[in-house]
Amino acid sequence: MDFSYPAPVQSFRRELRAWLSEHLTDDVVAAGRLRGEDAEALALRRAWDATVADAGWGAVSWPREYGGRGASVLEQLAYAEEIARIRAPLPLNVIGLNNIGPAIMHFGTEEQKQRLLPRMVRADDIWCQGMSEPEAGSDLAALRTRAVRDGDHFVVNGQKIWTSLGHHADWCQLYVRTDPDARKHAGISCLIVDMTLPGIEARPLVTLNGATDFAEVFFHDVRVPADALLGPLHGGWGVATTTLSHERAGAARLYAALQLQLTDLVADLAAHSVDGRPVLEDSATLRRLGEIAVDVDYLELLCKRAISAALHGGDADGTGASEATGGGAASLAKSVWAETGQRMAEFAYDVLGERQATDRWSEQRLSSRSLTIAGGTTQITKGITAVRVLGLPRG
Structure with a gap:
């Protein structure tokens, strides 16, 4: 697995980092954390998406003729890492940019492409x-x-x-x-x-x-x-199952998001004591924290292995089965991400407790239950992994 970034990708990362540093505000970051019917936050995020798109950063994996940058796989990886690092909110149309837009590019008429795609990138339409x-x-x-x-x-x-x-x-x-x-x-x-x-x-x-x-x-x-x-x-x-190459590095979001959550968790644990004793001096707490950290590192390795396979025209499991590079590897990464996210939320809540209604770990403990359902249940994703990665017979 080779992840040395060539000079053009390093330049791409520096340009993106500089632009985000200049334009991303604390208000936009805060709006990205809000859920529900907050109309002001929704309007702020739509305005941010338009700003990002107008600067050419709205859909970097898309072809230039549809408002993208035609970014390479490594550039897409750098983009995902930087967006996560600075805690920029995901686009309101994240499903559109990753799934619907590429489907329109592949199957749509020219009129549909020209009418719908530019407005999708800017979040003019949700x-x-x-x-x-x-x-x-x-x-x-x-x-x-x-x-x-x-x-x-x-x-x-x-x-x-x-x-x-x-x-x-x-x-x-x-x-x-x-x-x-x-x-x-x-x-x-x-x-x-x-x-x-x-x-x-x-x-x-x-x-x-x-x-x-x-x-x-x-x-x-x-x-x-x-x-x-x-x-x-x-x-x-066929429209639903077609996988296009515009977001082949999108898996980076999975491990990058968990890495940030782990950083936040360690900071919160470092400031927390039970009966006057810092929780990070407790061996059982450290063991559980270490197990989660290893799982996050494993997820990063798994995602980058699949991306490396895409870069080099190989597969993700070493078997030579081309399907493993697609749905199989993605399904395995999704399963690991979901289960690790649930364990992290459970651990944080067990140690830190319900401190106030707006506490992020209380909220995360509740919302994490959806991780093994949304985007494909764990049972389904493990079935795909069994067939496409392990080569087991279909049930």
């Missing part, structure tokens, strides 16, 4: 992704939301749930069933839906930590123009 349903979470192919062709429109009926920012979104990348008689993977299509269309109702969901980052979205006879189809009719499964 995007959501309509995938999960009450009975189709991890098993996306079981979705039931229907779209029936009626002249120049599709008529959509159904429900989506756990839709990030669904109640704030201007647009939705919506997965619907257009052929109920086909096998379940083959009868799905993808639509780009204007969330202001009549018949759409978005209700915010309050999660365990009191946040309202998600919504359930209902579609009642919503008439979506037929030219809103993204990709081929009944080809939505």
